[in-house]
Amino acid sequence: MSPPPAPPPDRRLVFLLAAGHRRVQRWIEARLATDGGGLTSAQSGVLFYLGAADGALIGETAEALDLAxxxxxxxVDRMTRAGLVERRPDPKDGRALRLHLTDHGRAARAEAKAGLAHLNAHLTEGFTDDEIAVVAxxxxxxxxKFPKGDATP
Known part of the structure; x- marks a missing residue:
């Protein structure tokens, strides 16, 4: 006797995406609270972005992270108080401010990056490289398909 057929895949993509996002966010926040020196995922995002673009304008950073x-x-106010970043005037435009990592911010970024490597390994566990490529x-x-600011179908 052959085994019963596998159930069809769950195609509730919006639900699965939202539920997965919430669970991963909760996991990240819990991990960052204990292992990440109290960083939030948003703060980690700023640290990662500035690691590649130190001295970016605040608006550029917000745009890159899709934040209002x-x-x-x-x-940035919270991160400045925590000593992770500092604001400096733009040398070409005194009205604009640029964000720079502090030494503490660079160290926190390195810790968060190590945690991210663990998270990515956890997320991809049990899947082939080809399967992960399709998901990515x-x-x-x-x-x-859904550009920022475009609410029209």
Missing amino acids: PSAMTGL RWLSSLQT
Whole structure:
């Protein structure tokens, strides 16, 4: 007697994406709270971005992280108080501010990066490289299919 057929795959993609996002976010926040020196995932995102673009304008950083300017202002305020980043005037435009990592911010970034390597290993466990490539391509396509600021179908 042959085994029963496998159930069809769950195609509730929006639900699965949202539920997966919430669970991963909770896992990240819990891990960062214990192992990441109290960083939030948003703060880690700023540290990662500035690691590649130290001295970026605050607006550029907000855009890269898909954050509203008001959310970015509060985030940078908290990160400045924590000694992770500092604001410096733009030498070409005195009205603009650039964000720079502090030594403490660079050290926190290194710790968060190590945690991210563990997370990526955990996320990809049990899947082939080809399967992960398809998932990554699908997730990346969402940014093109749903561009920022475009609410029209």
